Amino acid sequence: MGQSTHRSDGGVLPAEVTTFVGRRHELGEARKLLSSSRLVTLTGPGGVGKTRLALRIAAQARRAFPDGVVLVELAEVRSAELVPHAVALALGFRDEPSGWTAETLAERLAQRHLLLVLDNCEHLIVPCALLVRRILAHDPEVHVLTTSREAMKIGGEHTYAVPPLPVPTWEVGSRAADLVRYDGVQLFLDRARARLPGFVMTETNAPHVAQICQRLDGIPLAIELAADRVRALPVEQINARLSSRLRLLTTGDRSASARHQTLLASIAWSYDLCAKPEQLLWARLSVFPSSFVVSTVESVCAGSGLAADDVVDLLTDLVEKSILVREDDAGPEARYRMLGAIREFGHDRLVESGDLHAVRERLVEWCSRLATGYREGWFGPGQREWSDRLRTEHQTVASALRFALDGREPAQAMSIASDLNLYWVTAGLMSEGRHWLRRGVEESEPGTPGRATAQRWLAYFSFYLGDVGVVPRLLADARAELGPTPSPADLAYLYFVEGMAALTDSDPHGAQAPLDEALRLFALCDEVVGRAHVLLGYGVTRWLCGDLASAQDLLLECLFLTGQHVESTLHSSALMNLGMVIWDAGEAAAAEAMVLEALRLKVNDEEELGQAMCLDALAWFSVADDPRRGATLAGCAEAAWRRSGSSIESVGALRKFRDASLEQLRARLPGPVLASLMAAGAELSPTQARDYAMRVQDGGDGQKDQAEMFLPLTKREWQVAQRVAEGLGNRQIAGRLAISPRTVDAHVAHILEKLAFGSRTQVAAWVIERLRGARA
Template sequence: MLRMMGRSPHRTGSDVPAEITTFVGRRRELGEARALLSSSRLVTLNGPGGVGKTRLALRVADQARRAFPDGVVVVELAEVRTAELVPHTVALASGLLDDPAGWTAETLAERLASRHLLLVLDNCEHLVVPCALLVRRILARAPDVHVLTTSREPLRIAGEHTYAVPPLPVPTWAEGSRAADLEQYDGVRLFLDRARAREPGFTLTEATAPHVAEICQRLDGIPLAIELAADRVRALPVEEINARLGSRLRLLTTGDRSASARHQTLLASIAWSHDLCTAPEQLLWARLSVFPSSFVMSAAEAVCSGDDLPSDDVVDLLTELVEKSVLVREQGSEARFRMLGAIREFGHQRLADSGGIAAVHDRLVGWCAQLATAYREGWFGPGQQEWSRRLRREHQNIAAALRFALDGRRPARAMAIASDLNLYWVTAGLLSEGRHWLRRGVEESEPGTPGRATALRWLAYLSACLGDVVDVPRLVADARSEAGGEPEPADLGYLCFVEGIAQLTIGESYSARTPLAEALRLFARTDDFVGRTHVLLSYGVTQWLCGELDSAQELLRECLHVSGIHHETTLHSSSLLHLGLLLRDVGEPAVAEAMVLEALQLKTRCDESTGQAMCLDALAWFSVADDPRRGATLAGCAEAAWRRSGASIERVGALRRFRAASLEHLREQLPERVVDALMTAGAELSTTQAFAYATGAPAGGAGRDLAGIFEPLTEREWQVAQRVAEGLGNRQIAGRLAISPRTVDAHVAHILTKLAFGSRTQVAAWVTERRRSTQA
């Protein structure tokens, strides 16, 4: 009786507002949020402004209302400005009669003690402390009350489960994409739904689809931003909306007039978040906006500290920005952070207004210069793959630093960075981009500028690799002039190497021999193993093309040896490829195919698209005689890999003749329509599928991280173990890997010790099991 009396008259059932617009997508998020709510009494939906926290919370509450006999109470806190009014606002929404003593967290919790309801507190971020105090009291005194909150930062109280509301999935428009494929993405579906509400005749066509996809992608899948963009279709075609998105904040300035002020425009929503940050957090927000891509903590500390922001404070401030949904921490083993595009644009405007943008740009250039130097010094060795992966993750930040340096009239710094990354441009298939930065640096610098000779050399090299050899002699001559009267042997060696590559590119193999032989002589006087290994590979290929097979085999095996003892991968795999091609020529097809398959594995692991294309073309050539259908499919795989790489087989003289011979042989054995169909099928395979097809591994296993297969062995020990499993003796393994028998003896001893095995049979069984586990 006393409990009933304590319950003031209140509404039962659901107090969830009816939806006015269509609820699009979010099936996975709905399921995950409801599961959390069923197992926890306090769930907070986190995310940046406009990501859809409120809509998701209301839909979750509506679906869960039957589990709460006393219904759902929704409390909108956006317009509440003082902490004292929070309990009053909740009491009013709950239908409680006014308390003569006024509402406090304690009295409200007491009055809700007998209720079994779901309390939804919407938009808590500006009142996070009073909301936390109130919720803590309610959870303690009202055991049947569950609380669902939306906020840009957590309440941070015991028992809270947070759920980060992600942006909507959006597509990337690529070659072969179709308009019909886009509507599977929630971001596109939302755009179409809102656009058709404004312009009923709006349709998605093959012409408009790329623009719609890019609009959704450039808006990072943020529902508010997508809705505001869709609102423009009545006045602007999607092509123009897309073109104007260079400044998101200026374009997306209209919205639902009935919505709260901070949700009527994207700018207002972001400004609301900005106002909730402390002055140091706002300063870090502005400075972090110079990163166009994700970044690591050490980069933030190096680039954003200084002046009135100590380096030691960056970690804590960055953590707060993550908590307030200004930053997103990306999933993965490495802690990387990023800003959504509109949030970054807002911060960049604040940075520009502050007058401190030049200093932050300068620090980003300095950080990228240190990274590029470390890459150059660390690339040739066992850390090569990790360096390649790291540079790919930092690519957009490096490009921004190069742009800042050149726009700031500091070409020497830009040339130093671009030169140090010369191997990155090649292995990542970014030859044109590397040449762009080097060319700008050279053109915008005066003769005698430090680093200009090196930049000219690598500009000539990338031009030769791209098949544009017209300017190579002039660039090499300019580099010699810049180097002065007594250049170092390594500098001269690289120039000779570039001259040889230029001759190879245009098919003048005999002309390439002299400069490459001179380069090899010069590098023999240095400890530059990078240059020496490059020349050994190129000279070996040249001798093969010239018919000097013994010399070619000697050079390529020496390249395998040097790269092998340094645990290098890129040049090692290229040596395997070309030695395999040579051995095929001299009548050792089984050994040749094994070498090329190993090269393909290494190229795939390192994500070297040009190298993958070359290996696939070689395997296609190997297959055309015995299995023409397989050869045609592999030729199609190779064509797709060449397209992905941005390079062309026409620039690789060593393979041009194989491609022509392959296609000619295929069309002699199969009808042309069959060849075309098989090549088309091969071209449609992904990188993972192409690898699986070429190696005979299941597609599911091919997509895994290949680097983990040989742990706890080193990569070289794994290579030895594989050959032990094939039944080869140590001398045979030494010949296959182009290393000494004594080195193989040491590797086998290390393998047995690491694996705690007593026989080679156990090693073979272990290798077989490892291969099987990666294919499962």
């Protein structure tokens, strides 16, 4: 028959010839299922360790089964009719004169109390399911544990998806002591020492071991095959050669079944078990470098033999066959992903099919639509949703940009990268944005559509990243691209970038003329995003030029404009900058309240650049009264600047405040104390830094002063009034404070009545005056 079987009389299972590593959680969960269900199926991709886990579970559960544990290995069984024969042989039953069937086997198992382990059922899933269903119905004391790349889908079945082993992420340091606690690393070390006695993970090779385990997605078979290479290659070279997992990992345990001797053979086994449409979708899904959703797959993978209406069913089939993994914490819309080696196998099939170029083109087109939607929808109430979506799709966007440029389509790449200009800034990815824009500009000819816009944003990012010298040339080239009659909006943006770049100088007066012209031009066109940007930048410029009153007017106008559109990022920046202006005017308490609220919004929006600026400002505010707090906040700010990819040096006129605060700290704190406090601040996460900065708001003596500040309003009415001053409508206030719009309506009516005001503008003026008059 060709099958390989093992009899396990009295619970004797094949001896383990290598160390069993990790899986404590999985063992516990699977044993719980087995204690409450008579049929448990362990599912997962090839090489993830289903068989090994099943054998360990069976060994631990042996005492619960008086008639023992029986293992049936089905990998080499090729015929559905031979499945009952394989089980009978493993059980030690003699031949039936009429041959073994599900019915005769079930009859012979009557009165037996045992655990039947069916290993590798995926290629015979239907006959296995029919057999198991018959046994469960006829033999109440028989329990079944199966391993398969897909579930049997029969009544009473409980499935458990075996995950890859835990491996380090990029956040883990390179120290060996940090890495050995990961099961994936432990497995690599165990197998490497078996092949090369004396192998040691040192501080030098530890990062390479960690990256090997990461790149192999924690798949035990892949890790074992990589560890097998240590006899011939140092781990540094193994890591370097893992750019193709499948080509490197081509040898293994010769005593294992053929499909488990190499990772390639294991994945090919799964591929051969898929129907043609499933194989086609598997290949096309390989263009996604990370997770994806159904609608994206329908846009990118459908066509040329694959109907969009079939995508959902095919995705479900691939999940059930352990080709795809559904992410549990993906939110309301299901997201799916492939393990790296499975994706690489699919890519090879896509190349063989000749569809690679067409699928990549559809991915670029999808990304172009996404970027356009982001540009059009970002400035409004959907801003957070758009930002979250772009962060989730980041790797796919990067792949699409690379495909466009490699496919000699720089216009598409420049359009996408330009439309995402605010994403690159707010996500702290300006260096990456500049990379794509620069490639697009360098690889395109003059006159290419979108080239002027790309040059403009390239100049903007260069200014923020400290490369100011290239800005004049880029702006001049962009102006030349626009021709003799540029639109007011295009011209306004050029003046805006020119003005912002001028702020790098210690004398900000040079920024006034271009920003003033940009503001005038934006007033001629319906471009609220550009106008909000200029109001923000011009407000800072007027402040740095010493005109505090004009600065406040510009920033208040920005607050009202952004509040009217329910926008958050520029709104919080205006609030932050207004706080700095008020602080410079000597109104410390009001300034701190504004900047703390801005910081809260920046952390909520995950905007690194804004967090850095808020924390720096709060550090300046604290130096005089609490130098230790100021030093800690300065450390928080330094870490935030690093995460943002920018520096306060990009606005030279602001350096004087940072430099003055550091000079005061050095004068008031001993050097080691200052260094320790700043280092402690730098260790805080964004959320921890926010909480540290905002602790002055919690209890203490400050509460009495705050209560006096908002009389005759209640505390909640004061909170509503502050949001009114920020320019928010009632529904937006309700969202911010997590209360109903009807409650906000009532609060606003009470505020107007108590203050004897007739408009929201009067309320806003009253709030700002109160904040100005507050004293620490």
